Amino acid sequence: DTEVTQTPKHLVMGMTNKKSLKCEQHMGHRAMYWYKQKAKKPPELMFVYSYEKLSINESVPSRFSPECPNSSLLNLHLHALQPEDSALYLCASSGRSPGPATGELFFGEGSRLTVL
Amino acid sequence: AQTVTQSQPEMSVQEAETVTLSCTYDTSENNYYLFWYKQPPSRQMILVIRQEAYKQQNATENRFSVNFQKAAKSFSLKISDSQLGDTAMYFCAFMYTGTASKLTFGTGTRLQVTL
Numbered sequence: 001d002t003e004v005t006q007t008p009k010h011l012v013m014g015m016t017n018k019k020s021l022k023c024e025q026h027m028g029h030r031a032m033y034w035y036k037q038k039a040k041k042p043p044e045l046m047f048v049y050s051y052e053k054l055s056i057n058e059s060v061p062s063r064f065s066p067e068c069p070n071s072s073l074l075n076l077h078l079h080a081l082q083p084e085d086s087a088l089y090l091c092a093s094s095g096r097s098p099g100p101a102t103g104e105l106f107f108g109e110g111s112r113l114t115v116l
Numbered sequence: 117a118q119t120v121t122q123s124q125p126e127m128s129v130q131e132a133e134t135v136t137l138s139c140t141y142d143t144s145e146n147n148y149y150l151f152w153y154k155q156p157p158s159r160q161m162i163l164v165i166r167q168e169a170y171k172q173q174n175a176t177e178n179r180f181s182v183n184f185q186k187a188a189k190s191f192s193l194k195i196s197d198s199q200l201g202d203t204a205m206y207f208c209a210f211m212y213t214g215t216a217s218k219l220t221f222g223t224g225t226r227l228q229v230t231l
Contacts, residue, residue, distance in 0.1 A: 048218065092161075104149075
């Protein structure tokens with residue numbers, strides 16, 4: 001199984017809503033990532049979890065709240081978002097366990113978020 | 117901090133021809149990975165090829181090969197025998213070695229393969 005599964009694929013929410021994006025991998029990877037991608041732009045790193053602990057937060061606004069309940073799951077909780085937060089949110093994982101890390105990130109298909 | 121530069125926003129190539137996408141990067145470190153990722157309109161980011169900085173030999177994956185020039189900090193991607201399915205956005209990316217390092221992307225090159 002070499003897949004990273006993201007749900008939902010599409011999400012429309014109002015600025016007062018609370019929603020969550022989910023990501024799951026069963027490759028035994030030790031690191032998981034959230035990226036945000038605007039149209040025709042490269043992905044921008046938001047958060048990195050390593051061994052279920054937050055290791056990198058790229059100064060993301062607190063209306064985005066990540067959570068890593070276990071080594072296979074990564075959530076992104078959304079609250080009081082703005083229309084400019086509309087984007088494709090990509091989850092990725094890396095670091096095979098056991099064995100040396102190869103550096104490669106495996107990406108999910110993304111969740112397309114629209115904030116009204 | 118590392119930066120990755122792709123100077124070609126768009127490129128076009130005819131089917132069966134060869135095309136080269138350029139990438140340069142800047143880092144003061146010695147141990148890192150370089151990648152080319154492909155993102156078709158279906159939007160999933162797919163790894164095309166990977167290069168470890170300590171390896172002098174250029175990586176090759178079927179029709180895809182790189183020209184890695186460490187001293188010049190250059191990492192170009194050559195696609196041979198281009199196919200319609202190669203149409204996509206191509207991102208050059210950089211990552212320091214380590215379990216949870218940042219993967220930093222260039223701005224991307226949109227490649228269109230035509231008949």
